[in-house]
Amino acid sequence: MPLRILLIDTDAERARALEEKLSQSGFAEILRSPAGPSLAETLERTRPDLVIIDMALPDRDVLEDIRGVSAAHPIVMFAGGDDPAFAEEAIAAGVCSYNLSGVALQDLKPIMASAIALFRRYRRVEDELAAAKALLEERRLIERAKAILMQGRKMTEPAAYRWLQKKAMNENRKLAQVVAEFVAQHDADAASQRAERKQP
Amino acid sequence: MSDIVALSAARKAAAPKMRIGLLRLADGAPVIVAHELGFFADEGIETELVIEPSWANIADKLTFGFLDAAVIVPPLAFAVSLGIRGPAQPLVIPYTLSAGGNTVTLGRRLAEEVKEHSRRDGLTTVEALAACLRGRDLTLGIVHAYSTHNLLLRYWLATAGIEAGRDVRLTVVPPAQAVEALTAGQVAGFCAGPPWGEMARRAGVGATVATSRDIWQNAPEKALTVRTRWAEEQPEKLTAALRALLRAARFCDDPENAAYTAALLSRRKYLDVTPHAILAALPGGKRTGPDKGCVFFRGAATFPWRSQGLWFLSEMRRWGLVDASVDLRALAERIYRPDLYRGAMAPLGEPVPAGDWKHEGAHDAPWTVEAAPAPIALPADRFCDGAVFDPEAVPRPGKPVASALHKI
Numbered sequence: 001m002p003l004r005i006l007l008i009d010t011d012a013e014r015a016r017a018l019e020e021k022l023s024q025s026g027f028a029e030i031l032r033s034p035a036g037p038s039l040a041e042t043l044e045r046t047r048p049d050l051v052i053i054d055m056a057l058p059d060r061d062v063l064e065d066i067r068g069v070s071a072a073h074p075i076v077m078f079a080g081g082d083d084p085a086f087a088e089e090a091i092a093a094g095v096c097s098y099n100l101s102g103v104a105l106q107d108l109k110p111i112m113a114s115a116i117a118l119f120r121r122y123r124r125v126e127d128e129l130a131a132a133k134a135l136l137e138e139r140r141l142i143e144r145a146k147a148i149l150m151q152g153r154k155m156t157e158p159a160a161y162r163w164l165q166k167k168a169m170n171e172n173r174k175l176a177q178v179v180a181e182f183v184a185q186h187d188a189d190a191a192s193q194r195a196e197r198k199q200p
Numbered sequence: 201m202s203d204i205v206a207l208s209a210a211r212k213a214a215a216p217k218m219r220i221g222l223l224r225l226a227d228g229a230p231v232i233v234a235h236e237l238g239f240f241a242d243e244g245i246e247t248e249l250v251i252e253p254s255w256a257n258i259a260d261k262l263t264f265g266f267l268d269a270a271v272i273v274p275p276l277a278f279a280v281s282l283g284i285r286g287p288a289q290p291l292v293i294p295y296t297l298s299a300g301g302n303t304v305t306l307g308r309r310l311a312e313e314v315k316e317h318s319r320r321d322g323l324t325t326v327e328a329l330a331a332c333l334r335g336r337d338l339t340l341g342i343v344h345a346y347s348t349h350n351l352l353l354r355y356w357l358a359t360a361g362i363e364a365g366r367d368v369r370l371t372v373v374p375p376a377q378a379v380e381a382l383t384a385g386q387v388a389g390f391c392a393g394p395p396w397g398e399m400a401r402r403a404g405v406g407a408t409v410a411t412s413r414d415i416w417q418n419a420p421e422k423a424l425t426v427r428t429r430w431a432e433e434q435p436e437k438l439t440a441a442l443r444a445l446l447r448a449a450r451f452c453d454d455p456e457n458a459a460y461t462a463a464l465l466s467r468r469k470y471l472d473v474t475p476h477a478i479l480a481a482l483p484g485g486k487r488t489g490p491d492k493g494c495v496f497f498r499g500a501a502t503f504p505w506r507s508q509g510l511w512f513l514s515e516m517r518r519w520g521l522v523d524a525s526v527d528l529r530a531l532a533e534r535i536y537r538p539d540l541y542r543g544a545m546a547p548l549g550e551p552v553p554a555g556d557w558k559h560e561g562a563h564d565a566p567w568t569v570e571a572a573p574a575p576i577a578l579p580a581d582r583f584c585d586g587a588v589f590d591p592e593a594v595p596r597p598g599k600p601v602a603s604a605l606h607k608i
Contacts (some may be wrong), residue, residue, distance in 0.1 A: 038386060040371050058374030064285060065345045065372035098288035 006048035217248040221270035226394040227298040233488030234448035243440035263289040269426040279346040290428035292538035299424040300412040301494035303397030306389035311407035330360035341373030341390030347390040351515040359585040441543040453497035455484020507557040509536035560589040
């Protein structure tokens, strides 16, 4: 899947050159946007993976707001006549932000490639984290379901686990799904029983 | 060997200046005045002012050490210190630069509607605005998520039962683009610092319906923030800078200097707008009616009250901008540094408040605060809903809130 890059640069010449280079590389789909108050709207509509923006534009505050609220985390790259050392510091600190001023266009490809690698790594870490969280949640639910069975039906632990596995197999569904449903059902039953007991 | 010596000497010579970042806003006046009128130089420090296009630039450059200090909205200083908008960088606030000055400016038709509604039905401005906003899916602009503007506007709207996100959309519009956004209809109104409300009026697209003081009288606004490391490494420079700023604050607060200050700020390298628009926001700058703009000196406006820092933090928590696990009081104490202020000003014989905390919003009328060597007269500090903010009432994590149950 090509990376969607939104390019916001008031320097038309530089923007055109950048666009050409990035398109040639084949890994990017370039979207152009004018600077200005419609940026939030444009981002909403295009949902880019990466934003390259002239650091001299106040629109960075708009991006920051969007970065803060959206899970897509567009990465901002700075282009502009700023101190190149600034970009180095930013990158060293793990911000995927670059300064492209003074960079010859033939050098752009490796810079872009490393930015994208950084971005992909970030995405992967996020994905791994989400997967790990899901796994933990699944384990927790299995433990709860087993406990419910052991207590309610006087099963041993291995028997409880086999029971759950068999249920999943019979229903031809994933264990995680079956267990989540089982625990939710149990909790709902317990809650309604409590409510009934409270009735005079 | 000599090369190394030369190199390190060159390094030292390369960054002797205190680099202070600011945006194109009138409430940074004391910093520009202190620089241009040589107040910093008189105190023996060289300064370089850097006009940045965005709060994001200010925050990033502070983070990576490309600025030593900046004019900042205090919530952003907290956000940078906590690392919730990028890498963390410890900052301190040893000085408050201004009070008041923000405007809630609406598109002309909406402003008319609000005024008409308020007149006809005897509603307060915010009640009338609330009535106009309900069911309309309108968008209002704020200058940054971690801004005083976001917190003040939300506070004000909430007093009339309007919740941002539910009844009205808030979107970030950089102050210098606010007029354009209003003209294009991208926002129905905005809350921003001076001179942008006045610029909208001059452009014929907007009208101001409220200012900071309609939300919180004498509301603290911009602050000087300094990288903690810089402040620790050169305490004398910091002291010198604060003294120069106090002198500039006194200058900017004098109505006689308003025209001069406005002309200075209007230069192309600073605000680059007509001086008349800036003048309206300066003390004494309005020919008629009471001042509704910035305060730079009067009423201990320069003192970094920890209770004000904690108010910002409590509001940030209220709107989910700060995690529940953060010890707000400890954070307010770490970043707001009245001790540094006192250290700089006390030897000058300047009256300095004796305490670091006060109840915010407790005074309907001018009052006097205990200070050394002499008490200071403070202005009224009421919130629009009459609430009183007691810093002691802010819950601390780890300490269970004493409830009625514990007393049985």
